[in-house]
Amino acid sequence: MADDLKIPLLEELEKGPWPSFVSDIKSVADKSEMARDLLRQLEKSYEDKRGYWKHGGLVGVLGYGGGVIGRYSALPEEFPGVSHFHTMRVNQPSGWVYTSKALNEIMDLWDEHGSGLTNMHGSTGDLVLLGTRTEELEPMFQALTQKGWDLGGSGSDMRTPSCCIGPARCEWACYDTLDLCYNLTQEYQDELHRPMFNYKFKFKLAGCPNDCVASQARSDMAIVGVWKDEIQIDKDAYAEYIKDGFNVKEYVVDMCPTGCITADENDIEIDDSNCVKCMHCIARMPKALAPGKERGAALCLGAKAPIVEGALIAQVIVPFMKLEPPYEELHDLIERIWEFWDEHGKARERIGEFIERVSLATFLEGIGLEPLPQMVKQPRDNPYVFYEEYYAEEDEGEDA
Amino acid sequence: MYEIVAESAGKKKLKAGDLTRAMTAKYGDSVSRKDCKAAIKQLIDSGRCVYGYYGGSSIELPRTEGAANE
Ligand code: HEM
Ligand code: HEM
Ligand code: SF4
Ligand code: SF4
Numbered sequence: 001m002a003d004d005l006k007i008p009l010l011e012e013l014e015k016g017p018w019p020s021f022v023s024d025i026k027s028v029a030d031k032s033e034m035a036r037d038l039l040r041q042l043e044k045s046y047e048d049k050r051g052y053w054k055h056g057g058l059v060g061v062l063g064y065g066g067g068v069i070g071r072y073s074a075l076p077e078e079f080p081g082v083s084h085f086h087t088m089r090v091n092q093p094s095g096w097v098y099t100s101k102a103l104n105e106i107m108d109l110w111d112e113h114g115s116g117l118t119n120m121h122g123s124t125g126d127l128v129l130l131g132t133r134t135e136e137l138e139p140m141f142q143a144l145t146q147k148g149w150d151l152g153g154s155g156s157d158m159r160t161p162s163c164c165i166g167p168a169r170c171e172w173a174c175y176d177t178l179d180l181c182y183n184l185t186q187e188y189q190d191e192l193h194r195p196m197f198n199y200k201f202k203f204k205l206a207g208c209p210n211d212c213v214a215s216q217a218r219s220d221m222a223i224v225g226v227w228k229d230e231i232q233i234d235k236d237a238y239a240e241y242i243k244d245g246f247n248v249k250e251y252v253v254d255m256c257p258t259g260c261i262t263a264d265e266n267d268i269e270i271d272d273s274n275c276v277k278c279m280h281c282i283a284r285m286p287k288a289l290a291p292g293k294e295r296g297a298a299l300c301l302g303a304k305a306p307i308v309e310g311a312l313i314a315q316v317i318v319p320f321m322k323l324e325p326p327y328e329e330l331h332d333l334i335e336r337i338w339e340f341w342d343e344h345g346k347a348r349e350r351i352g353e354f355i356e357r358v359s360l361a362t363f364l365e366g367i368g369l370e371p372l373p374q375m376v377k378q379p380r381d382n383p384y385v386f387y388e389e390y391y392a393e394e395d396e397g398e399d400a
Numbered sequence: 401m402y403e404i405v406a407e408s409a410g411k412k413k414l415k416a417g418d419l420t421r422a423m424t425a426k427y428g429d430s431v432s433r434k435d436c437k438a439a440i441k442q443l444i445d446s447g448r449c450v451y452g453y454y455g456g457s458s459i460e461l462p463r464t465e466g467a468a469n470e
Contacts (some may be wrong), residue, residue, distance in 0.1 A: 050410065055453075055454070055467060056465065056467050056468060056469040057452045057453045057454045057465060058450060058451075058452050058453075058460070058462075058463070058465045058468075060450065060451060062445075062447065063444055063445050064451070065444070065451030065453075066451075066457075066459050069453075070453075070467075072467050072468060072469045074470065076469040076470070084469060084470070103435070123449070134468070155451070155453045155456070155457035155458035156415070156456050157457065190437070190441075194416075194440070194441065194444070194451075195415075195416065195451060195453075195457030196416040196417070196437065196440075197416075197417075198415075198417065198456075199456060256409040342417060347415065347456055348456050
């Protein structure tokens with residue numbers, strides 16, 4: 001450890017039981033001036049209770065409006081190592097599957113052109129390379145593309161789509177998340193690299209309602225695998241669970257949110273018309289139960305984290321769509337959504353906020369979808385709508 | 401389109417949508433959204449304009465920004 005590194009406040013963060021980013025960055029502070037000054041500047045921020053970063057809005061690589069997030073130190077004389085500290089987002093492979101050779105290559109390049117520090121992975125999904133200088137951006141970009149990598153999204157563009165590991169390892173996947181993630185990335189290269197929207201637009205793809213990528217909470221369009229027919233039941237495997245003393249009533253029947261399971265020692269039955277596809281029973285008895293055979297996905301729109309306004313969770317917009325290459329129906333819908341949002345949305349307005357402002361009814365009309373019961377997100381809370389009026393109008397219409 | 405960006409330099413940050421709207425205001429239906437997209441692509445790829453980011457992405461003239469350190 002270098003003698004001049006005095007960071008007592010940061011070292012407090014190493015004391016808990018969890019891994020600490022302070023220990024991580026310290027471990028390379030001896031060989032990287034960037035890492036050392038990053039710690040020193042952060043220590044000063046802790047002492048002074050204020051941040052010392054400036055935004056760099058213009059840094060990037062030629063032709064791309066996303067993928068690089070510019071940062072400069074406000075105290076470059078004191079901390080020359082982080083005078084420039086730009087982040088590069090590298091588009092991750094579907095499902096975050098790498099060979100160790102590929103990772104080693106990226107790390108060698110990043111030691112040469114940047115701080116050597118990374119964040120795997122950002123909540124965008126990208127492999128995030130932390131900290132480099134403006135003049136290193138183009139050389140790093142060239143070196144990455146020569147090895148077959150590309151930058152991801154940032155700013156008002158389509159963000160790098162990300163997906164769960166899906167059918168590569170998981171039998172619950174109701175569509176090929178990996179293939180569709182790659183397809184969207186390739187199909188919308190312009191939207192990814194050339195910011196043209198009111199604000200960011202994120203896709204996250206989950207193979208089943210377990211939603212291992214938290215798409216429902218974190219993406220403008222969540223594509224969540226689901227089935228349409230009956231949960232598959234293996235009666236022999238069920239008998240095994242009973243034989244092993246598994247308490248089906250306590251752990252499964254009583255916990256089904258819609259109470260649609262009947263089970264005893266001999267048999268289990270599910271009223272699929274009332275199943276809301278929560279995955280609970282399947283996750284508790286994976287050998288006996290499995291998603292149905294007619295598989296596809298539900299499309300949900302509008303989640304976002306609270307930055308300007310409060311958090312929003314996604315709402316169903318298409319309850320079921322078959323998802324198979326070449327995914328034309330999906331592309332078509334996405335493009336209609338983008339066009340309507342582009343034309344009528346305000347600057348910095350995410351799709352969820354847009355729908356709230358213009359109303360779901362207007363939005364559906366704009367993109368050409370029929371309203372469906374599945375789109376209802378919550379019970380109505382306005383008591384001043386009188387349905388009698390609607391009925392009256394309808395009656396008149398029939399008379400005429 | 402380049403002129404619109406140049407005129408607003410230092411005043412208002414224009415987004416891709418602003419440029420598209422300005423073009424249709426000026427030339428009516430003879431320019432489509434697709435044309436505008438292609439024009440922006442040309443401006444950026446030629447290096448005459450660059451993308452900026454300040455709470456939203458914009459299209460600007462290349463310059464050295466205030467925040468930049470040596
Ligand atoms: C004034 C200082 C900063 C502000 C206001 C800020 C704000 C933000 C915001 C709002 C995001 C989310 C962007 C998005 O997804 O659209 C973000 C992402 C990120 N920031 Fe910062 N940030 C600051 C400084 C830094 C610094 C100094 C670093 C690195 C040392 C950093 C690293 C990152 C990374 C890696 C992400 C992406 C994480 C991901 O992709 O999930 N930020 N920042
Ligand atoms: C400064 C004092 C108060 C303010 C600002 C206030 C404000 C409100 C508001 C905005 C509503 C909603 C009205 C709506 O449905 O649109 C409400 C409802 C109500 N308030 Fe108050 N309130 C105050 C004091 C009280 C007190 C002292 C009581 C009872 C002792 C009370 C009992 C109720 C009840 C029962 C309702 C529900 C009425 C209904 O919708 O059925 N409020 N109040
Ligand atoms: S979301 Fe579903 S399909 Fe995807 S990895 Fe998780 S459990 Fe498997
Ligand atoms: S998936 Fe959920 S709702 Fe459907 S039967 Fe199982 S526990 Fe009940």
